[in-house]
Structures are given as structure tokens and as C-alpha cells.
Amino acid sequence: MTGLTLKEIRKSYGSVDVLHGIDLEINQGEFIVFVGPSGCGKSTLLRMIAGLENITGGEMYIDGQLVNDVPPSKRGIAMVFQSYALYPHMTVFDNMAFGMKIAGESKQEIDRRVRAAADSLQLTNYLDRLPKALSGGQRQRVAIGRAICRDPKVFLFDEPLSNLDAALRVATRIEIARLNEQMADTTMIYVTHDQVEAMTLADRIVVLSAGHIEQVGAPLELYERPANLFVAKFIGSPAMNIIPSTISKAGPTTTITLKGGRSVTLDIATPVSENGKTASFGVRPEDLQIANGDDYIFEGEVSIVEALGEVTLLYIEGLVPGEPIIAKLPGITDIRKGQKMRFAADRSKLHLFDAEGHTYRS
């Protein structure tokens, strides 16, 4: 059965429209991640699901029930905030128990559930501490624990990890993944800026932009077959290189002429009507390789070399001035700044978008 249905959900603040009609079906037990640039409305949408914001238009169903006017506490949801939002004056135990105390649960029941949650989050030793005596990661675990204790049907996260440092972020991310596995029936909706989180956690990712859904799909689907330029550039880091081009021969495979004059043929079918139209050619930095011989896509001069140990980033100038093309090569290379180089890529990993930015791949 359906966990959550959004029908034409709209949100305006006064005259400012923030969400322009969001349609989305979320299945029970799914892990959905909202990503999108800052200000696109991710938090707003999440908060509407939580019931913390009024719904300006459209209908929202949880478990088949219209919840537009149901107060947060009756929606069967739990939420984890970016800033943890722990009650600073309560111990960890009380933080987790608060909701149940409000609901008038028995002491034993409260104790049982809090301890169970604390156990599973390795918080048992900290139950008597105040939040300020905890590290960031522990705080976020408490916030999660508090949510777990509510035993929700829908679990909402708003950038839960963005206040943590790198190492903690990884650890907590894994914790959330584990949680998702344990609570197989619980729908989870997760807002993040972080691609790694989105890619690793999501069953499906919802890419939002300026109050619209750009694409919904499994992580690898978005990575491999972005529906449009926006998603293409948004998913992956560094972002996909985009080179302006013209379609010189449409057909089952398409040949395009890149800015700079080189022709490239892609395994993408285009209608003949597209012949001569401008298009955007895309290739991910990690898909670029140093070309052996003449079979290359473009050439240019390396302007910056960033050696990260594991990989090396090359910034190549030459095609569009001021917009270097980035190539990501594995390991450590001995390429130096100023070197002129040619790059090729696997044909299957090339992307092509029309003038409106839609992919030509079907």
C-alpha cells in the first residue's frame, strides 16, 4: 500500500510561490532523499509533510488518509532536525522520553522503549547527560533516538549530518543506513545537500529545483541517465563537464560538433529533425581518460593539478575560456601544470542534452 501521496502540493509565503505543485508517490518502507540547491524548497516540503507548515494547495495523504489538517503529532511522523533541536535542559533520557511522557505512556513502557533505542544507538552510557556534554555525533544520535522512540510510520530527516565533521558524518550515515534496514516498514524521507549521502542512502532520489521536481529515480539511474542538464550537473562531484555543441548528424547514433570544432559520435539516438540544432554535450570528469592517439574528444592545457592522493583532478583550459574542463584521474599522476593533453571517454558514458536541457537519451 502507498505510504505517502503528494498531489499537486503547493506552498506560497504571501505572494512568493515556493513550491509549484509537487506530485509524488512514496511507498511504504522506501528511503527517499530530497536533494537540490539551496533554497529550492526541500526543507519546506519536508516540513509540510511533518505538518509544521500549512499546505497552501493540493492534497497530502499518509497511509491513504488525507492529512492536510492533521496536526504534526497525529500524523505518525518523527523528524530529525539539522540543528538536532534537542531540549537543552533535559537529559538524553528525558529528551527521548518527552514525547511518550506527553502521550501519557506508563513509566515502564517509556523506560523500555528509551533503553531499546539507546541500546541500538550506543547511547546507553549517556542517558543521564545533558546534550551540551555530548559531541556532535552523539547529539545527532540522540535526536534520531528521540525520533525512533516515537515509533513513526514516516521518518523525516532535514540535513541531519550537515553539522558533523567528516569522520562522524560517515559513521552516522552508516548508522542511518542500518536503521533503515532495521525499520523496514518505516518510510524515510531525507533532505540533504550531500551527494554521497544521497547516493548511498536513497532508494529513490528526488531532485528539486526552484520548487519543481526535476527527476525522481534510483541513485544510479540519476547518475547514469540524468533526465536533464540540471540533474546532470547537480549529481556528481566535480560536476559533469558540459560543452556547447551542434548536432551535425542525427540518427540512431548522433554525431555532434563541439565548440572548438571536433566531432564526436555518441551512442544516442536523435530524431533527424534535430539536425543542426545546438545541444549540450556532457561528460563526467571521472569518465575522462588520457587519450592514446587520435581518438580523443578534446585537447587542452592543464591549468591546475590537484593531487588528492587517491585521485588527481586536472583543470583543462582550452574549450570555453574561464570554464575549465575537469578530469579526474585515479591515483597519483606525474602530470604537471602547463602540459597539453588530449582526453577521451567511453562512448557509452557520454551525454547529450537538447537546447532546453532535456536529455536525448530515452
Add this chain to the structure above:
Amino acid sequence: MTGLTLKEIRKSYGSVDVLHGIDLEINQGEFIVFVGPSGCGKSTLLRMIAGLENITGGEMYIDGQLVNDVPPSKRGIAMVFQSYALYPHMTVFDNMAFGMKIAGESKQEIDRRVRAAADSLQLTNYLDRLPKALSGGQRQRVAIGRAICRDPKVFLFDEPLSNLDAALRVATRIEIARLNEQMADTTMIYVTHDQVEAMTLADRIVVLSAGHIEQVGAPLELYERPANLFVAKFIGSPAMNIIPSTISKAGPTTTITLKGGRSVTLDIATPVSENGKTASFGVRPEDLQIANGDDYIFEGEVSIVEALGEVTLLYIEGLVPGEPIIAKLPGITDIRKGQKMRFAADRSKLHLFDAEGHTYRS
């Protein structure tokens, strides 16, 4: 000539020792990055260089002059704070001009220098704005501009990018790299949590831990030849896999027995006296490959698969319970959870540390 010399620098707050004798030589024009876990004393050290904290013990020289008692303004330093620390009631222009006004520079000179700095940071259009009307990235650029205007001998940054979002962080990082190039004579000292920043910006990285220097070296040196377990685990993400082991045959090449019983031979020389001692074997996730045939280091069951598109992370259980070994494979794989797999690695990329955590590599 030497830019900066720290001799046995110590710092205590009351009875708490925060820095336990730091020795460091920094050359003029070098870009030094301090990294280390939270609370290890990075900021404290930076602030002591700036003159914002008293020096409890030891001597500090800038340009050969003892500066222990010299107030900040006379040390020829400039500092960029994590929180920008702009003067909220002054325009961008006044923020940048403040130091010069205090120093009593002429109006024209102030104007010239502020405009030059603003130009190079693309802030010219914002000179009349108050900080609150700027985005985070712009604010940090103003903070940098303010520092530039001081025309310092030593440029100090304390996690300047950690308040910015991912995209801005990359952009501003590149900006700082450019700045470093332009101001070739200026020594820069940079504190960060972020490995990518450290690896890409630094001439040399100083790894601190609990008030000690663990290792000083060029970024790739640290990545390839970590001096000890701490640095090995600290540099690189996900962290290096460490497997307890025993040295079964010391010599010009060393053979060890891993926990679990498999023998591995490394291209590392160990004194014969080490025979039979326990050691830590290390291999980075990105150096692991799926083994073809019997030449493998370990085998285990994949417990988590994280497909990031560009790479796939595998968490492999089997060796140390609860501490999965992580392997990072390029691209997208079709490996599933639960699969049993074997992994190998290039012999030159293996690490070995003695019981105290020191590397055996010389």
C-alpha cells in the same frame, strides 16, 4: 630566509596543557596546512602565531625576530576567521579599509589598495554593501580582502571555508589557491578539517594530534608514506583499513600473518629483531582490487554496498567483527550484498606499522 620559526612552543590553560612543545620551521612563501582532529590545538597554535593568545613556553620568531611579546598588529600578520568576523556595521569598503585607517594611511592609498583587493576578489560591485547583505561566500571573500589589504608577511586562515556550502567551498578554495600563487612571498598558514582542502592547497601539511605534531610533509608524502598509524588513518577517506597482524618473517621484504591466518608479503624492510612481533597492516580502500585467483590478501562477505556512481564502496565483514574492511572500486559494479569476495592490492601500496604505530617504511 626563514619565514617563521616555532621553538618548543607550549600552551597551557591553567593546569591543562594544550600544546606540548611544537617545533616547526616555516619558509617564507610556503603554504602550510594544519590538520588534526577537533580539539587537538590547531586553532590555538594559529592564534598564538597571530598573537591572540599568550605563549606559555618556547620561542616564536617571525622573520628572525622574537615575537613572543609583540602584539598582533606589529607581527605583520593577517588572519581570516572561520566566522568571517566582519565588522557588521561597516560597509565592505570600510571593513577592508579599517586597518589602514587605523594606521593612518592616506585616503588615496587606502582607496587604491582596497580597490585592488576588491578587484582581485570580484568584490568591486559590493563595496558599498553591509556584510549582512552578502552571501556566505562573498563574506568570506571580504574577510580575505581585508587580510590582503594589510599586506601581511604571514597570512593565517582558521577554517575559512567551513561555513560555506559545498559548491562555494570549491570555488573559494580555488580562489585561495590563486591568491597563494599571486602572493608568492607571503607565508600562509591554514587550519582545516577538510582533507580535500589540505591536500589541494598545502605545500606542506602539519598533522597535529593532542598537542603534538605527528608528521610534517607534502600532501602526497603523507598519503603515500604516513609516518604512523595516526596519520595513516587520518589522511584519506574512507580511512585506511588496518588489520592486526604478526610479523612472521622480517627481512628486506616482510611477511606477516594477518588476523584470520592469511600471509602477506610486503616490499618493506624490517629488522630481523621484529620477528614475531605484532604489527598493524594497512591498506587504503582505493588500493584494494577484486582478486583474480588465489593471490589475494583477505576475503570476506560484502555487508553493505554503497554505489556513488563514480565509485562503489564495499563494506566487507570477516576479519575483525564489527570493523568492516572498506574497499573502494571505481565506477558502478554489480556486486550485491552478501557476496563473498577476495581482495588484493598492489604490493607497493601496502603499509605496515609496529606495535607503537610507527611505520616500518623508512
Add this chain to the structure above:
Amino acid sequence: MTLARDFFKIGPARLFVHFVVLVIVILWLIPTLGIFISSLRDKDQLVVSGWWTAFAGSSRTVASRLGQPDQQKQEGATYVIAGNVLEGQEGRSIRAFGTRVQQPAAYSAGETADLGDGVSLLVNSDGTYRYMKNAPFGPDDGGRRVYVSIATPPEFTMQNYRTVLTGEGIGQSFINSLTVTIPATIIPILIAAFAAYALSWMEFPGRALLIALVVGLIVVPLQMSLIPLLRLYNTVGAAFDAPSKTYLGIWLAHTAFGMPLAIYLLRAYIAGLPKEIIESARVDGASDFEIFVRIVLPLSFPALASFAIFQFLWVWNDLLVAMVFLGTDRQHLVLTGALNALLGSRGGNWEILTASAFVTIIVPLLVFFGLQRYLVRGLLAGSVKGG
């Protein structure tokens, strides 16, 4: 708006909030309102009926006097004194009248009362009366008292305000008050701000002790210090051959009395300013003086404004300190003193008290509304820091 801000808006809870606030506001307003209305009422009415009845027409029974015998006219056999008991009181009417104080409403208006001995009296509702006798009125009949019930419409007067505002020397004392108040507000702020800065951001031995001293001195009861101080003033005044009661003296007194609280509040705020900003300025080469003047002072403006309001209110409403340190002669009398002098030697005249309460409140209210924006913001940082 986020939901937290209007979570009360859900359902009846929202109405409840409006209701509660309304009740509180009314409770808080009533006393002031009462005194405001009272200040607009006639001083004799003030003490006989509640101010809330001021808007309703009322009926009063008063004594009035009939005309003198020399006004009598002969009409046939009767002698008549005619006139109007409502002389000079427009808009009122008579309901009833009587000739004995014990029964002041024995006859209704328009009725002719037979008073015996051939004397009768007619009082009409418009106040005209005819006092008749079948013989000439003798000198003893003059100015006879009659009692009339007068229906009075609501009436208000500016007389009380006129009395207060035209009181002798009010203008002068208004200026005196401002002369006292403005420096006595600004100087302590300046001095306290410097001190607060030193106590928050400068390192020197004994800082903690000084903070303790300042906080401790908040409790010193003012009355206690009057005599020792005045003695000191006289000694100093004598030494310099200057009068002991001067503006300078009172400024310093007010400054000193406000100082502990000022330092306490301002320090809380200034200490809460972001450390990095001050360090930046230090790195930029600014001395503490420059940091204070160019960074801290502008940034603490909200806190300064809020303290200014408190200090202003306190000084403006003060009488005791002004009397002791400035004296009570005309040249130096402050507004509170001048209004006080309008009260009779034997104490309160309600009408003057009420009107002057409103006269004195005006300036503080103007100041309050002028600085209100800063008030809330100002204490924000301080209080959050404190919390």
C-alpha cells in the same frame, strides 16, 4: 512564518491567547486610564463619583441660593424674586428641588411648593424659579438656600491641566529637568560602557574582583549615601569656593547611582559580542580605545539604548536626589519638584496629582517609543548570554 511562531493559531488556542492578552492589557491599562479620565474631571466631582461614571450623565443634588430681597418685584398682591438656579451652567436640567436639606428632593421640577406663611417656590426644569410671598420680602429672607437635583451630562475640563501647565515656573523646571536628565543619562552610559568594555575584553589583574565589586554595589540603598555625600559636597564646595549644589553635582550623583546596574547590564552585552570581531580589529592594529569607539560602541548601540531608557526614566522621575543635590530653589527646581509644589502645603490635591502624573509621563513615553526598537534587540544578546 514558521509554525512555531504561530502554533497558538491552531484552533481555540489562538482565541485564548488573544483573550488572555486582552485581559492583561486591560488590567494594565485600567489604572492609567482611570487616572487619565480623572485628570479631565472637575475636582469636586472627582472625589464623589467613580471615574468610570464620568461618561454617563449623572444626577447631583446641590445647594443653591435664591436671589436677594432687593431683586423682588411686586406682581399684584405677591412679591416675586425670580432668577435661575442654573446660572452659567448650560446643558443641565433640574429634576427636583427641596427647601430642607434633610429632604432635598421633596418637590419635582415645575411644582409649586407651599412653604407656609404665604411663601411659595416654583422651580422649573430649566432652572428658572419664582420665589413668591404675599408680603414684601424682608432682609432676613435673603439668599435662601434651596436644594436642587441637577441632571448633569458627562462633562470634562482641561482646567486641571491648565493649572498644572501654567503653574509658576513649570517651563523653567521642565528645562531644568532636561538639563539634569540628558547628561545624567548620557554620561553614565559613556562611563559605564568604557568600564564594561574594560571588564569584558581587557586583561588586567583584579578584574574578577572588580566585577564582584560592581555587582555587589547594585544593592546599596540610595538613602544611605545622601548625608555622607552631601557633607563631601560641602567640603569640596567650600574648598573651591563654589556652591555645593550644582548641576555637575547632580550629574555625578545620578551617574554614580546608576553606574553599577549600567555596568552590570552593559557588560553582559559587550562581553557577548563575537570575540573574533574584536580580535580582527586587534590584528588590524586598532588599540583598545579605537576598538571601543569604532567597533564596540556602534555594535552595542541597542544595549546602550535600552539602558538609556531605564536611566532616563529613573532620573526623570527622581525627586529625592534632585532635592538633595540640586536644591529646591526656583532656578534649579526640577519638574517633579515643581509639580510637587503645586500641591498644597498639606498634601495631595487629587486633580493636580492626576494631571501632573500625566504631564510627567509624556517625555518618558516619547523616549520609550523612540528607542523601543532597540530595547528588545538590545537586551537580547545580554540576556541570552546570561542564560
Add this chain to the structure above:
Amino acid sequence: ADLKFPPGQDTKFNWKSYEEFKAAHADLKGEPLTIFGPWRGEDEAFFRSILAYFTEATGIDATYSSSENYEQQIVIDTQAGSPPNVAILPQPGLLADLASKGLLTPLGEENAKWVKDNYGAGDSWVGYGTYKGKDGKEGYFAFPYKADVKSLVWYVPENFKEAGYKVPTTMEELHALSDQIVKDGGVPWCIGLGSGGATGWPATDWIEDIMLRMNKPDVYDKWTTNEVKFTDPAVVAAIEEFGKFAKNESYVDGGAAAVASTDFRDSPKGLFAVPPKCYLHHQASFIPSFFPEGTKLGQDADFFYMPTYAAHADLGKPVLGAGTLVTITKDSKAARAFVEFLKTPIAHEVWMAQSSFLTPYKGVNTAAYANEQMKREGEILTTATTFRFDGSDLMPGKIGAGAFWTGMVDFVGGKSAEDTGKEIQAAWDGIK
């Protein structure tokens, strides 16, 4: 200067004294003189009109100031060493205290003699200005100027006439009249003790009046110095007697509960209500300032002497009064000249002519009184055989302006006369 009555014109004024004074004090032009007194409001204006003559005559630069808390102010100023030249206060008790601390300058025997000779009941007045100095020796410190008569009962003549009541001549008759009024369905008395911080003082006037009517003057005198204690039967009886009026539910407007809380300024208004809320009001000569606007003394309101007991006919007709006393707190020629000025009839007459001023000075022309009633009051003063100053003003401030007031409030509130006396006496014992 702006003189109220141009010198030399109105013959009811004793202009000659003015000219003589002027001639004798021509050498003080420009001398400063600060005067601090209790008068504010209307009274202040009157006093300034007097001061104008003084300034005109001498050229002295005189400034007058006052304050609501003049009592406290003068203590602060004198103790701190910044006193005015002349302080005028209505409390001999307070002055005695200041004198004992050496803060007052003696006026000299010639002034004492002058008062003795020229004032009605001059001995009494001299007594109230004679205190022990710092050295413990008695001296004459305070010159009486402006007096009030306290032994007055106010009523509305026409109310009496219409109801057929007669002005009583003995206390017994007063009681009978009160009973009569109750019988007629009226309320005889308006008593209000309220006076903000000074609540209770009107009752002390009652007690003092009664004390003088039940005891010999020397008992009264001893009472004010606590030689006769508050627990003394004489005092308790006087309190008791007051209770017969104030604590009698049917005697007082509003019932006994209202007595303590009704403001003394408001309470006489009951006389003028229609129908009257009460017929009688015991209060000093200043009270007409609090009568409703337009009240004409003599016609709309009048007073009679608070009668004495027929049972104590031997005590004569004692007068309880009060007055303000002029002292020099910082000696100067100008200050002396001011005291001299107060000896001129003109300094009294000008105020007399403007109302609210009585003087025991026999040398004034009583025709100068603004109205007949004041003249009668004045005559009570000048012809008094026994004049006694308000006792509470003679007692130490802690008692006369503290425990005594509080005691009266408690008494009216229900405490017995004995307990009240004990309480006040305990307070007095406490200050020794």
C-alpha cells in the same frame, strides 16, 4: 517689586511699622538670604507676597524654597552642613532635636522677651521656641510666625437651622447633640484620618484637645515629654473619649471602618453634601481651603470652639493650636533682619488680609483679617489664657510623627485604648 497692597494706601495696614523697618535696615542691599519652609501651593504664593515687602524694604536677595518632604530635607541639609539661612518648621520637636545637635542659632533673650510681651499666651509661645542647645543649656531658638487654631468644630449653619440644632457650649451638650442627630436619622460626625504617609495625625489633634479638656495643662505638658506616660489613666481616658466619637458606628460617616481611611482633606466635604452626610467636623483653622469651591465662610460654613466639659469647668477654655516656627540655621545679618521683619505688624497683616493666616501677635490690626471668621479665630488665639501647642509636634518625631499616628489608626481599627497606649509607650521607650 510687585507688592500686593501698595504701601501707605490701605489704612487697615500698619504702614508705619513697615517704614520704620525699612529705615532701620537700609544697609543690607544685595545680601543673600535663603529661606526654607513648609509652604507650597497657595500658601507659598502668600508667603512670597510677604517676602516681597521684605525684599523691597531691605534689598536683600531672598529666595524661598520648599519641598514635599521638607522635614527630611532639612535634616539632610543641616546635618550635611548646607543649611538655608532660615528654616521655618511647624514641629517644635524636630527643632528641639536640631538645636540639641547644635544646628540652630539662638535668637537671643530680647526676642524671647518680645514674644512674651507681644503674643497672646506669650509664655507658651516662648516655651515652644526654647530648647536645650548642644551644650545642654536652654536657649531661645524659634520665633513663632503664623498659627493655627485646632480646637474648632466646623458645621453648616443652615443645616443646623433647618434641623433646629443649637451650637453646644459644653462637651456634654456636644454628646447630646450627636445623639439627637442620630435620633433624627442623621450622622453627626465626619472624621477622616487619612493623610498618605501621615495617616493618623487628625486623631492626635482630637486626643490633644480632649487631654486639655480633661486634665490640667501641666499634665498635658508632661505628657508631651513622656513624664506622663501613654499608659497613664489620664491618657487612656482621653483616647477612650475619642473612641466615643470615632468608634461609634452611628456617630461617624461611613462607620468606624471609614475613619482611618478617609482622607482628612475629603472628610469635611460631607458637611456640604445634600443631604448632609454629617453635621460636625473637628479640624484646625486651615481646613476651609479644602471646602468645596465657592464656600463662603460665615454663610455656608462656620465653626464653634470645641467645647469643654462641664464636669471639668475648672480648666477654663484651653486652646490647642499649632504654628510654624522660624529658626536661623545659618546666621547672617540678613537672617536676623528677617526675624526683625516678622516682628512688624505688616508682616502679619498682609497675609491676614489674604486669608489662611492667624497670628497671636497682639499688635496687629485685626481688621486686616480677610473675613469675620478668621478674625474670630485670631481672637481665640490672642485672648487665650491657656494655649498649648499640638502635642504630637512636640514629641520626638518617632512618636509624634510615627507611633502616635500608627497607634491612633490601630485604635480606630479596633485596638483597645489600653493596648494602644502600651504600644505607643513601648515605641517611646524604644528610642531612649
Add this chain to the structure above:
Amino acid sequence: MLSQIVSALGVVVVAVFACSAYFYFSNKILDLALPVKDGDIRSAARNLNRRAMIRPWLFLGPALFLLVVYLVYPVVATFILSFYDRSGEQFVGFANYQWAFSDREFRQSIFNNILWLAVVPAACTFFGLVIAVMTDRIWWGNIAKSIVFMPMAISFVGASVIWKFIYEFRGGNDTQIGLLNAIVQLFGGTPQVWISVPFWNNFFLMVILIWIQTGFAMVILSAALRGIPEETIEAAVIDGANGWQIFWRIMVPQVWGTIAVVWTTITILVLKVFDIVLTMTNGQWNSMVLANLMFNWMFRGGGDSGRSAVIALIIMLAVTPIMVWNVRRANRELGGH
């Protein structure tokens, strides 16, 4: 009149200017006396460090001077006086202290003060908090706040006048002109002389101070409430807490520190304020408080400096625990820097 205004203005400007000038020139002189030349960094550093040692005292100088002269010196003088007799000339040892504790009125005052301390700060804080919370959530909140703040602008004496009008009692059958009695009468009760009802009259007086000071509490608490992270409230909403529970269990605990500051400030005020009692009852009907008792002993009838000194010291002593706590807090904050 104009010339008066001009001269007053002149005086005001000169005063403020002179004060600023002190700070400006004293710092200028310091900078000139210890010059910093560009060349020699060592001597420059030395001079800068010396400046840093002197400058705090330039900043603190005027404040310290005023505090010592106007507050510390009188406290010391008072302390000494408390061992002398009424004229301050005869040493009497602890007699005044002995007297204080055996005096009925004194004990009464202590009792009343305890009542005041128990009620007024609590009530002001409570109302201030409630109003702050509620007015933040309605569109006319600022108007409401201004009205609640307004009594702050009224002097204590003025406020007492206002409340006299409320408590006024008229005996017998007279119409009540006091609002309270009128209301009591309306509901069929018997009018009372409120301010003369022993014990309870304390509360009627307290109401006045509460009326005045709630505005202060409101302003400060309202600022603090804005500092509460919205998210904690949202989290509580999701946890199912209602408005009441959120207020008591989430908001109040988070502004506890500010509540303490407000509480302290008002506590001190309660101990110092005496105008209300003076004008309303002057301590009669058992409503005496320490400040008024001190005032009476100090000024009434010539005064008794010894006894009033004892009372003054006791007032100060009474607040000492609160102050110690505050000093601790202030220093703890300092440590955080």
C-alpha cells in the same frame, strides 16, 4: 525662556563633551607618552604592552572613582555609624544591632520584606513571561507590550496616586469611587478599606510594584525567548506537546538564566523601593518594610543615624546571597571567553 533653553543646551553639550573629552585625551596622551615607531619592533612592542597595562585603568577610572566615592565610601561610613548612637558621636558597640532584633517593628518589616520578596519578583517574572510569550504570537503584540511597559514610565509616586484611586474606600452608603470597591459592591460584596487590612494590605501594595515592573521583566524575557531555537519548539510540537506544555516544559527551562537575571534585578528593587509604601500607608497597618523603616529612623524627627545604618546594612546583607550567586555567574561567563 529661549535664553534658558539655549543655556541649558549649552550646559548639556559641554557636560557630555567634557566626559567624552576625558576619554579621548587621556588615551591620546597615553599614546603620545608611549610612542610606537615603525622601526624598532622590540621597543614598539614594549610600549604597546605598557599601554595595554595602563589603558584598562583609564577606561575604568571614572567609573571606579564614582563607585568608590558615591557608593563604597557611604557604605563604609554607614558601617562605622552603625556602632554609634543617634547623633553619630557616641560609640555604643552592638547596641543598635541588639535593638534591631528586639524591635517589634523591625521584625514586622523583616516579615513583610520576606513576603514582598516571595511575591513580587515571582509575579513580575511570571506575568512578564506570559505576556512575552503571548504577545510574540499575535499581530497586535507590540501594542500590548507598549501598554504593559507604560507603567515603567510613571514615577513610583505617580503610580501610587493611580492605585489610591483603585483602592479608595468610601464608608457608609456613599458611592464607591475606588474601582476595586465598586466591583466588589457590584458583585454583592462589602467594600473594604483594602490598604488597612493587616497582612493582606501587603499584597495590595505589591500589586502596584508588580504593575510597574512587569514591563521590565517582559522586555528582557521577550528578548530571551526569541533566542530559543525554533526547532526545539517544533520538535516538541511533533512530540505532541500542546501550547501549555511547550511553554512550561520547553520554553521556560531554556530561558531559565534570564529569568534569574530578571528575578535578581527585581529582588533588589523590592528591597530598595520605598516610595510605594511611603505614599500608600507609610508602614501603617503593619505594612512597614525595611527601606521605609530605615528612612524613618534616618530622617524622621531628627533621625537616628546609628539605627538607620543597621537597617541599611541588613538590607544589603539580605541581598548578599543573591549577589554572590550573580558574581559567580558573571565570572563563570568570563571564563568562557
